[in-house]
Amino acid sequence: MINNYIFVAILLSALVTWLARVIPFILVKYRGLPKIVERFLQYLPVSIIFALILSSITKGEVGHLPTFKWLDLIAVFPTIYIAFRYRNLVMTVVFSVILVAILRFIF
Secondary structure, eight states: OHHHHHHHHHHHHHHHHHHHHHHHHHHHHHHOOOHHHHHHHHHHHHHHHHHHHHHHHEEOOTTSOOEEOHHHHHHHHHHHHHHHHHOOHHHHHHHHHHHHHHHHHHO
16 A cells, blocks of 8 residues: 555655656747847856855855865866866866865876
8 A cells, every 4th residue: 555655655756756857848949948048048058057166165164254275276276177168068077076186186
């Protein structure tokens, strides 16, 4: 009895999750978005990338100011240069992973 209940709960959770992710794509495909929303969404990837970078080069503890992870912070600048110079996401990611690995090996 409990196994069936858990199985149904998992299936319903999967359905709700899937619908929540698919319905917006369907609505946008047939209805489109207002121009102001489209303009806002153009800036979203940059802000997401910045937030990910900032969260990966800092660490925080409750009651203390955030501190930097210095090796990761040092790796950010050459990675940014490679990203803007070559505009190739795969090469930028591979370069940054190798750079962080080398820095951690040395220090």
